[in-house]
Amino acid sequence: MKLIRSKAPQSKNELKFNIPSFDNFKLDNGIQTYFIHKKELPIINLSFILNTGSKSDPANKKGLSNLLSLCIDEGAGNFNALQLAEEFDLRGASYSIHINNDITTLGLQVLSEHFEDTLKLLADIILTPHLNEEDFNRERRKISTRILQLQDEPDYIANSAFEYLLFSKQNAYAYPVSGFPADLSTLNVMDVRNFYNDFFSQGNSAIVIAGSIDKERLKNLLNNNFGRWQNKFRKPGFSNPKIETKNQVFVIDKKNSVQTEIRSGHLTSKRNQDDFFKKLLLNHILGGQFTSRINLNLREKHGYTYGAYSRFNYYKDNAFFYVSTSVSTENTSFAMSEIFSELEGIRKGVTEEELIFAKSSITKKYPSNFETCSHLVSNFINKLLFNLPDDFFNSYIENINNVSLEDVNQTAIKNIHPKNSITILVGNRKELEKQLTSDRFGKVIFLNYDELFV
Amino acid sequence: MELLNLAYQKIILPNGLEVILHRNNNLPLVAVNIWYKVGTAQEKKGKTGLAHLFEHMMFQGSQNVPKEMHFRYIQEAGGTLNGSTSLDRTNYYEKLPSNFLELALWLESDRMGFFLPSLTQEKLDNQKGVVKNERLENYDNQPYGLAWELLITNLYPEHHPYSRPTIGFMKDIENYTIDDVTNFFKTYYAPNNAVLVITGNFEADNTIELVKKYFSDISSNGSAEPMEPQSFLLHSNVEIIHEDNIQLERIYLAWQSDNAYGNDDAALDILSDILSGSKNSRLYKKLVFEKELAQDVSAYQFSGKYGGHFMIVLTAKPGVNLDVLKQEVFTEIENTIKNGILPKELQRSKNGIRSNFIYSLQNVDSLADHLNHYNFYLNEPNSFNFDLNRYNEIDEMMIRKAAEKYLTKPYVELKFIPRK
Numbered sequence: 099m100k101l102i103r104s105k106a107p108q109s110k111n112e113l114k115f116n117i118p119s120f121d122n123f124k125l126d127n128g129i130q131t132y133f134i135h136k137k138e139l140p141i142i143n144l145s146f147i148l149n150t151g152s153k154s155d156p157a158n159k160k161g162l163s164n165l166l167s168l169c170i171d172e173g174a175g176n177f178n179a180l181q182l183a184e185e186f187d188l189r190g191a192s193y194s195i196h197i198n199n200d201i202t203t204l205g206l207q208v209l210s211e212h213f214e215d216t217l218k219l220l221a222d223i224i225l226t227p228h229l230n231e232e233d234f235n236r237e238r239r240k241i242s243t244r245i246l247q248l249q250d251e252p253d254y255i256a257n258s259a260f261e262y263l264l265f266s267k268q269n270a271y272a273y274p275v276s277g278f279p280a281d282l283s284t285l286n287v288m289d290v291r292n293f294y295n296d297f298f299s300q301g302n303s304a305i306v307i308a309g310s311i312d313k314e315r316l317k318n319l320l321n322n323n324f325g326r327w328q329n330k331f332r333k334p335g336f337s338n339p340k341i342e343t344k345n346q347v348f349v350i351d352k353k354n355s356v357q358t359e360i361r362s363g364h365l366t367s368k369r370n371q372d373d374f375f376k377k378l379l380l381n382h383i384l385g386g387q388f389t390s391r392i393n394l395n396l397r398e399k400h401g402y403t404y405g406a407y408s409r410f411n412y413y414k415d416n417a418f419f420y421v422s423t424s425v426s427t428e429n430t431s432f433a434m435s436e437i438f439s440e441l442e443g444i445r446k447g448v449t450e451e452e453l454i455f456a457k458s459s460i461t462k463k464y465p466s467n468f469e470t471c472s473h474l475v476s477n478f479i480n481k482l483l484f485n486l487p488d489d490f491f492n493s494y495i496e497n498i499n500n501v502s503l504e505d506v507n508q509t510a511i512k513n514i515h516p517k518n519s520i521t522i523l524v525g526n527r528k529e530l531e532k533q534l535t536s537d538r539f540g541k542v543i544f545l546n547y548d549e550l551f552v
Numbered sequence: 553m554e555l556l557n558l559a560y561q562k563i564i565l566p567n568g569l570e571v572i573l574h575r576n577n578n579l580p581l582v583a584v585n586i587w588y589k590v591g592t593a594q595e596k597k598g599k600t601g602l603a604h605l606f607e608h609m610m611f612q613g614s615q616n617v618p619k620e621m622h623f624r625y626i627q628e629a630g631g632t633l634n635g636s637t638s639l640d641r642t643n644y645y646e647k648l649p650s651n652f653l654e655l656a657l658w659l660e661s662d663r664m665g666f667f668l669p670s671l672t673q674e675k676l677d678n679q680k681g682v683v684k685n686e687r688l689e690n691y692d693n694q695p696y697g698l699a700w701e702l703l704i705t706n707l708y709p710e711h712h713p714y715s716r717p718t719i720g721f722m723k724d725i726e727n728y729t730i731d732d733v734t735n736f737f738k739t740y741y742a743p744n745n746a747v748l749v750i751t752g753n754f755e756a757d758n759t760i761e762l763v764k765k766y767f768s769d770i771s772s773n774g775s776a777e778p779m780e781p782q783s784f785l786l787h788s789n790v791e792i793i794h795e796d797n798i799q800l801e802r803i804y805l806a807w808q809s810d811n812a813y814g815n816d817d818a819a820l821d822i823l824s825d826i827l828s829g830s831k832n833s834r835l836y837k838k839l840v841f842e843k844e845l846a847q848d849v850s851a852y853q854f855s856g857k858y859g860g861h862f863m864i865v866l867t868a869k870p871g872v873n874l875d876v877l878k879q880e881v882f883t884e885i886e887n888t889i890k891n892g893i894l895p896k897e898l899q900r901s902k903n904g905i906r907s908n909f910i911y912s913l914q915n916v917d918s919l920a921d922h923l924n925h926y927n928f929y930l931n932e933p934n935s936f937n938f939d940l941n942r943y944n945e946i947d948e949m950m951i952r953k954a955a956e957k958y959l960t961k962p963y964v965e966l967k968f969i970p971r972k
Contacts (some may be wrong), residue, residue, distance in 0.1 A: 101765060101766070101779070103615070103658070103661075103662060103666070104616050106625055106655060106658060107658050109629065109652050109653055109654075109655070110651045110654070111579045111647075111651055113649050113650065115579075115580055138578050139555070139910060139913055140555075140909060140910065141910065151745070162615040175808070179831070179841075180831060180832055183830060183831035183832055184830075184831075184832050186891045187830045187831075187832065187900045187903070187904060188896070188899065188900050188903060189903065190903035190905075190906055190907030192907070192911075207911065208907070209907055222840060231960070236841070236844065239844065239869075240844075240847070241868055242839075243800070243847050243870065244716070244847065246799050246800060246870070247695075247799070247800055247847065247867070249799070250695040250797060250798050250799055250800075251694070251695060252693060252694075292773055352797070353797065354797050354971065355687055355693060355797075356686045356688050356692050357685070357692075357693045387627060388623050389620055389623045389627060394620065398619070398620060398678065398682075399678070400678075400681070400684065401677070401678045401681020401682050402678070402681070402682075402688040403682070403685050404682055404683075404689050404690070424688075424693075425685065425687070426684070426688055450742045455628055457628075458628045458629075458630070459627045459629075459630060461630065462628075462629055462630020462631075462649055462652075463630035463632070464630070465580055465581065465630075465649065466581055466630075466632070466647065467581070468579070469578075469581065469914065469915060470914040470915060471914065479930075488568055526841075
């Protein structure tokens, strides 16, 4: 029989997939722990999470919490900085510290055979860091130089400028995690120690772990290492006033640029169970994946860019919507026109066909979000950060399927506001001046990078 | 290690397509991964970047798949997909729910066999625009973004397959024609120049039948001439200074070295780790941690089928002269050759490599790509243990000898300095 190629083959049968079950228990001192038992390979992935991030940096000390995260593994327990790293490396463990606006995460991936040893090292770092002056000074010099280096990168300039101008300097979410060299130069080691004493404690901690280990043994090991930790502590505070977005275009000059980095968007309501799934579907259609309206228009139709996307970006206590792309200089204003017309367009509604595609894509892809230990851990970090219900993962597909066309269209009108967007353009000012001759995307303001964070 | 011993089945269709199957039933997922044995290495002068541009064109549809629909079909099924071009090969891959395996086979076979009827000037012009922007975004507009291009064009002689950048020169990108794309397809895209790997959750018998159903009527083709590894001699040092939009100066040093899986390849890999792969590595500890002359340092052994080079890259702290960094590097190389390395340094590297092998088994898609990789370079997909043993067998003397053999020879030195 000759094969008929003109029609796509259909799927064979419905797939059965069970979301991995998890255990939730508390250590002796109350530290909340999520455990997902994954047995196929002798791997364990653990994240120790502290409910403190850069939004808790005091005014004029921007970069303090990040600096602490850089100093904390520079010697702890019986080891100096080099010895500590060597202990991890000799066991083939990969170990990292990550900080964002909201939380600090100490992550460990290790073969099961070395879990006990490396967990002890991790406990040394969290419970008994040295925070020496010499290490502090070296790390401060290093991050200050790193910030200089970041300032050469057009996407870093665009991202940090966008968030700063979007949130305004009154809001703690406005500031780059790594801070400012001017602030860093005024810090001393006591600042870092005080920040540690204020916030690093059992009361601000949680653990997420996935991998091949018996639950009772895990409980014992975690209790032995962390269960007796008792510190006085503060809940982190931060400033989060409501900000109105003004319709403005900021052009940040970067000499000799051959492309323009574009970021355009506005604040939206923070993450909540009520509209999370509606926004997810809306954005999938608008700019969340390769065949979205925005990417097909800017890339596949016009060839203005290598890629363009949009997203709802969620912090714990705030959120924003934005479009992001990088286009050749001469096409900047054409690309802007297309972006704004897509944003206006989505407010007029999506089609039933688009919604069916988005639902199919998201729900059928769901099992692959549980493939590796690190996938599992990052899913549960999200659950903790946003305080998601226990049945979040099990009801996910149902929640997606329950969203109606009317829901998505209402969500677009409520949450996409091109006329109240701010836009950042990082590129060649001379060329952009010629293209931005009207205020049709907002009032145009020209800045140098040095004038940005004042 | 039994964990790394992967059972597989390999068949070759009459048209020359190699098919490799490996089952892994952890999740209801399946990965499809095709390597075409063509990459940047096969390009001709004046047509740089054609292999990569061609990869873009493979996503523009084929006879039974309209533009954009390749993406849409896979995404609608809950899958992910992409492709990539390197010096030696071009790969295309999908990961999707296992009940949609047939969909991926239909799509891959349609573009392997029936690509040309859907090729248009409009699609080519569109993707030339996209690739030009890819070049602008990832190379021309990135700090230090032109380093690779400057290094390889100066290290490898002009006739060598590795003497050009995968993205291509802008002038060449602008000049590709429909004929270029058509001829490239006719020469290199055929079942006898491709290997299909399927990993994940599938039924073996049924899957072989499915592969035959979609691929066996594609005729073998192509007149790809086999290429041989090419050695060359850099007779004297080459020094380049490049002004860029940067604040921190950076120096790149590159020596010709061994090919992928050559006798010294693994020793050079370990040497790179001992020099810069951890906080206690020699150059990091001395120059970043202790003396604070450098902001960062990295060393690595790049190796492919037709050549290889060893690189060391250092970013200077503000005010530090690049020649000071260079001097430190040569002092350390000399020290390594003369005094060797400690057992502990070797152990640290080997343990890290072993862990990474096991971590890499977690994804069915990276597993599929790995099997194709081993099949391409070693003609044996199940080579995880062979590969790990390659590293385990390295001793202190082999590292000293490799350092002496390559890092005392002429080199290319590239300095990035701020634009005046």
